[in-house]
Amino acid sequence: MKGYESACNNMKKWKNALPDVPMKSLPKHQVQEVVTKMIKLGRAHNTVCVFIVYWNALNNYCTKKRLSPGPRLDPIKQTPTRFRVISVAEEAAMLAATSPDTKYPGKTQRSMQCGKTIRTFSYACSIWVPVSPRPIT
Structure with missing residues (x-):
């Protein structure tokens, strides 16, 4: 949509x-x-x-549709833009600012050392939400 x-x-x-x-x-x-x-x-x-x-x-x-069109404009070529991914530190700072009382992977130094977490974007609440990795079976 x-x-x-x-x-x-x-x-x-x-x-x-x-x-x-x-x-x-x-x-x-x-x-x-x-x-x-x-x-x-x-x-x-x-x-x-x-x-x-x-x-x-x-x-x-x-x-x-055989209707009377208006004047055509000369197209302008788009320029490629940079795709930026936030760092783990930026993600932790953003989560700490939006929900300081919530416990999530990456909030403390120890949890950052425990392993990688998969980060997905939650469209429902429009913030980054860390999700624990699922075991492969």
Whole structure:
């Protein structure tokens, strides 16, 4: 559902930024001004790229359904971003800050020496939760 939510959010931004007129009557410079404004506001490069992709996807949909599309924007190539993994010390500091009374692997030096723990992301509570490794049978 994340892709659908992203599409809805981007389309709402386009809807709010452009006047309520048929897409075929929009000049390209008016659509390009929306992108320029995002860049001036300091939006991330890849965010602007995805914003343009959604606009062009809407135009492709209009063409496919034989509706009148708006002006196409020139695509901007996305830049690769760094994937960062938090360290064990950062994880322990975050857990200590969010739930200081909870006992979990890695809270003390002794528990960190007892062995590796598998760390998974809990979507329910949106914090890192250490999970004990399961024995392989």
